[in-house]
Amino acid sequence: MGVDPDGETSSRTALLDAAIRLMSERPPSTVTGRALAEEAEVNYGLVHYYFESSSDLLRAARGRHGSRLLADSMVGGTRPIPLNQVVSDREIFGFAAHVALEGGYDDEDVSHPVFDAMLGMAAEGDQDGDPVHHRATVAAIVLLQLGWPVFVEHNTTGLGLDLEADGEVIRERFFTVLELLYRSIGVEIER
Numbered sequence: 001m002g003v004d005p006d007g008e009t010s011s012r013t014a015l016l017d018a019a020i021r022l023m024s025e026r027p028p029s030t031v032t033g034r035a036l037a038e039e040a041e042v043n044y045g046l047v048h049y050y051f052e053s054s055s056d057l058l059r060a061a062r063g064r065h066g067s068r069l070l071a072d073s074m075v076g077g078t079r080p081i082p083l084n085q086v087v088s089d090r091e092i093f094g095f096a097a098h099v100a101l102e103g104g105y106d107d108e109d110v111s112h113p114v115f116d117a118m119l120g121m122a123a124e125g126d127q128d129g130d131p132v133h134h135r136a137t138v139a140a141i142v143l144l145q146l147g148w149p150v151f152v153e154h155n156t157t158g159l160g161l162d163l164e165a166d167g168e169v170i171r172e173r174f175f176t177v178l179e180l181l182y183r184s185i186g187v188e189i190e191r
Helices: 010-025 033-040 045-050 054-073 083-088 090-101 113-125 131-158 163-184
Strands: none
Touching: 010 033, 010 045, 010 054, 010 090, 033 045, 033 054, 045 054, 054 090, 054 113, 083 090, 083 131, 090 131, 113 131, 131 163
């Protein structure tokens, strides 16, 4: 078995990446060990070789997902995930929505590297600010960002707008609101 740059075997990495892809597309409870092995193009026995169960693999994938977002999209936690990426990358919004809807972030031992990084940026950018304001603002930002891909079409048509004709205006207003929220905690955001 090959070893990837992180020192993991390529089969283990393939399983973790497959879990992230599958959880981005559907709820974790519907992702089986066999589906993970098939998606990763590895033997099913490797699910249990590297992880005790498919549940353990999915848990490890949640950690890898957060760490990857922090390292890559947030450049080590030094900036927020760009707005366009959050609302268009299914591995961000799909993954977060599916995992959250099934309570996957409720475990006490689950880390939240993206939240922690965002709160760190808020504490640095708004040093005299209220930590409760920082937390509430980060919560509002994430709620808005994750809600966009799910509700934009419904809300747009429900309000008598045409997403194709009015989409740029809607997107501009949405991004402006997010930028205002970020600025309220001393953080600049890239579109």
